Structure formats: C-alpha cells, structure tokens
Amino acid sequence: MRIALLTALALCWIAAPASAANGWWTFDRDTNLDSTLTWKWTYPPSPAEYSRSWRGGSGTTMEECEIGRGWLPAGWYAQKGHWDHYDGSKVKGRVWWIQDKTCKDGSTRRTELFIHSEETASNGQSCSSAYDDPFCWEREADYYSNGCIKLARPSPVAGFPNDLGAAHATYHDYGGKNAHGAFDPADANELYVYS
C-alpha cells in the first residue's frame, strides 16, 4: 500500500503541469563572453530546485555602471515582458525584456535591457555581409552586447548550439509565464544576477 502511494505520488510529480512549477532566471557573471544563464524551477511546496544552464554573454566591459558597454548589474529584476517575435530596430525575435536597474554606484540606471540573441523577428537568420550581421549569429564575438544577456543560436554560417531555443522551451515548459507581450503587472518569474 505504501509503495503504491509513493508510486502514485511520483507519477503525479512527473506529470505535474508546467503551471505548477515556479521558475526564475539566474545569471552568473564570469566574463563578457562566457557567463552562465540558468533557468531554475521548483514544484512548490517542495523546496527542491531543478535547473538548466546555457552560456550567455553580457556587455563589453565588466563595469556595470557603464551605459551601453558594461555587463548587466547585479540584483533582482522583474520581467517587463516576453515576446516570440519582437521587432525592434536593434533587438528582434525571442526576447525577454527586463526592468531598468540601478548599478553599484547607487545612481546610474541601466535601461533597455533584454535577454536575446541575434535573430530576425520571425526567428530566422539574416546572414549576408562579410563580417557581422546584427541578426545573424556567426561568431564568438556575438556574445558581446551593450549590456543585455545574449544567447547563441545556430545560423547558416556557424554551428553554435541552439541555446536560445533551449532556454525558450525550458522557460515555457518549467514555470515560465505562458503569456506573450508586455506583462502587467511585471512577471513573477524574475532574474537574479549574481554580484
């Protein structure tokens, strides 16, 4: 009887719908080109944490107060929204827009911050020029950003892993909000950037 009960509980656990999970991002800054973005989740009320991680880049310098250059400041962030086909001038495709953040100097605000890759609004690749296309992931240096977190994805010209796709799928499967667009109020699924 006890074994049957445990088996049933285990099955329920495995079959728990994604909405039962509670997830959040963490970002562990190591270098501008090679840091770690992780999606963590729990199945409340259990405190056990599960996670998947991907390589992520951020900034071109490690000075978190340098607007347009430094990596993402430390602290907790709310998510402003999530889009599958965001169509901004410099950022497109699958993106998570996160809140502005005051950096370590206590006053400078970093703004316009996203988790994103280099892809078109339709989640494709636009690789036409000889060196660097803004919506084509063709090289290591594409991990650099003006401050955002960037994830790799495959392209016709380079064989990078599909980290954006994996992170996107994991987010939706394990506790990320189903909705797309701007969130009101901000999403409970937050981002924590380690100092």
Added chain:
Amino acid sequence: MTARMTILLCLLAFAASACGSAQTERGARPPSPRPPAVYTVGRTLLGLPGRESVRLAAAPLTPLAGWLTPVAVPSPDGRSVAYNAWRELRDDDPALSWQDQGISPGDPLARPSIRLHDLDGGTDRKYVDGAFSLAWRGDGAIAYFKGADRDYRAGVRYVGDVFVRDTLQGPARRWTEKPDRYVVAGWAGSTLLVYRVGAGESLDVLALDGPGKSRVLASNAGLVAVSPDGTRAFIEHGPESGPPRVDLLAVANGGRLASLDLTTVDPSVGVVGYSGDWQGDLVAAASASGLALFRIIGDRIELAQTLRALGQGIAEPRFVGADRVTGWTSSSSGGAFVDCDRASGRCARAVPMPAARGAEGFPAWRRPVYNPSRPQEGEA
C-alpha cells in the same frame, strides 16, 4: 584679454598647481596626485579660480546618462555652471526587483532636472524640469534633452526631444524630429552631437544640424572627443559588431577620415571608452587597462601611449596641462580621481574631501566639471 581668456588661463594655472585637498589612497608613486581642474564632490563644487568651494543646491547626478555626458558644465563666459540634478520620488532598492518593492509599471520613480548656479550672485535655480544632459556652445547657445513626461517611470522609456536655445533665456526650439531617448553629448561647431539610446542600450551618435536636420554620424558607437576646431569627431566602436576600432570622422558629412583597428595595437588597449578628451593632436580615452592616448597625424591615427591603471575602470579622462591625464573611478565611498603622469606612465588615486558625505541618499560622487563642446576660445 577677454573674460573667457582670463578664466581659461586661470583654470590652466590652477591645473598646473597642486590641489591641496587631495589624499593619496594607495601608493603615491606619482608626486602629488590631484583631481581635475574643476570638479564636484557631492554638492560641493571645487577648483574654481579664486574660490575655495561653492555649495550647490543639489548634488550633480546623471543617472539616465552615466558618463555619456558631463555631470556639470561651466558656461562659456565662466559666470555660471549648469548641472544635472535628480530627485527620487520613491525608494528603489537596487538589490530588489521592482515587483518585490511593490513598484508597478508606470509608477513615477524620479524626476531629473537641469539647474543653473550663478557663480557671481550665488543663486541656484531650476532651469528645466524633467530634463537632463546639456551642451553649451561657445557663443552661449545651450542644448538639452527634455522628457515628454517630467517623471522617469517604472517600465516606461523616458523619451523626449532635444531643444536648443540661442541664449539662456531665449525660446526653446526643438531640433529632433521625433521623441526618442536622447542624451546630449556636445557641440562640434554649429552641429550638435547627441546619443540615441536604443533597445539593448545600443548607442548611435547623431549629428543635429538644426531643427529637424538629423543624421546618424556613427551607429553602434561612442563619442570620445571633438577636435579642438570642432570639425572632426573621434569615435569608438566596441567589439560587438566587428574588431574594436576608433574612427576619425568629418562632422560635416560623416566621412571617415581615418580608422585604427585596435586589435593591431598594444593588446593592453583592448577596447576604448567614450567621453574622453582631445588636446592638440592627442586624444585621451579610457581603455581596458587604464588610458590610451592616440595621436592624430593628418588623417592618420596612431597609438601614442598607454597608461596602466589596473583594476580601475576609468571614466571621463581629461588632459591637465601637458603632463597629466585625470579620470575618475567609482568606489564604495563614492568615487575617486585617478591621476596619471605621462612621463612615468604611472597612475595614482586622489580622493579630495575623503570624509565627504553624499546628498539625497547618494554617495559623495566625485566627477569632473568640463565642457566637451568645441571649439572653445583660445583652443582652436
């Protein structure tokens, strides 16, 4: 000799003398480390010729611009200082998310303003509410960014327009064609250089030639400095869109006069930062390892010198006389100046008023006060 010339000479004379309030924080290798000619410590303005210190009504701060633009700019006639102020409308703990603090999208968080301090009369007044970043042209014309909404709000892009007044009290004319996020950088002759901040904090340098006359001077780039005659701009490009490089551009038409691939020079340079200085044929810029000095020879750029300041991210380097370059770096106590001696190649820290306390809940920031616009009298 005009009043401006007198002030300029006084500033240079002051810069050439040691500033007594400086304190060496570690290793006084170069003699007498010192702050720039004119600077702020919290609400206090220091280094003005003939004045020990001036108390401002608010602490100069540029939270939405960082050091893309000076925190305070002296007027061309030397009679006043315009500075950026910031009033918090509610607490925002950097360690916590907005949601965890009960901050909802649209909630007002702060209000920037540009203030004017009259150095003769001692008056200090709000010049433009809901505005930040300014540039003062040699003839007295002033440019600034003004938000469409006075308040900076959670989750709302702080868009607005750039306005220009021929004189302080003249009518404001809108120079930008549509609201966006702009930061005013400086004048290059009669052309106003501004940043447009886009998604992902991308930076485009725009050239505004007049009302409604806007063009992109450099995309995904930062302005290091304007040539003394105001005709050329020294531009930096980071590594995110190709090998990092610096370009020399003609302001009038954006033509590229020269370029230097930074991967071909001393690797300690790495990348260079915006908001540097140009004196004679030398350009100073922050670099990955400290400071880099570039020489402009005709239409050629060459690396002239590197100054190591390891472990210190230097911002806003300024030439002080012919021998020194100063910048500043943040610290837990609110920032310190970094003073580099070109002859020895060494840098030391200077912390004027080390016991200073900040204002309005902020640390006692130490920032240089300068006018990056060119030309300036006696320089071109």
